[in-house]
């Protein structure tokens with residue numbers, strides 16, 4: 001599991017803010033239970049599909065399935081106890097706008113950190 005802020009342009013557009021706070025789970029460690037979310041699919045920067053899952057009742061973004069990396073990035077605020085999370089890094093800050101608030105207490109990367117790309 002990774003806990004990180006993503007400042008990419010797509011996350012900005014989806015959140016209406018400067019970043020997405022995602023909790024990343026590999027496919028092996030995550031499964032939907034109960035009602036299935038609605039899905040919107042787009043092509044990611046890798047050229048592979050990104051499936052965005054959102055609640056069919058309220059429209060809230062729940063997570064994105066990043067097929068290129070075989071993981072889900074789940075919206076931290078959508079958890080029951082989001083205050084328990086703490087981002088360990090910020091990525092894609094090269095796409096951050098001049099009004100973005102960048103963290104100063106965790107590693108910040110222009111794109112992916114070297115070991116994740």
Ligand SMILES: [Zn+2]
Nearest residue numbers: 006007008011
């Ligand atoms: Zn992003």
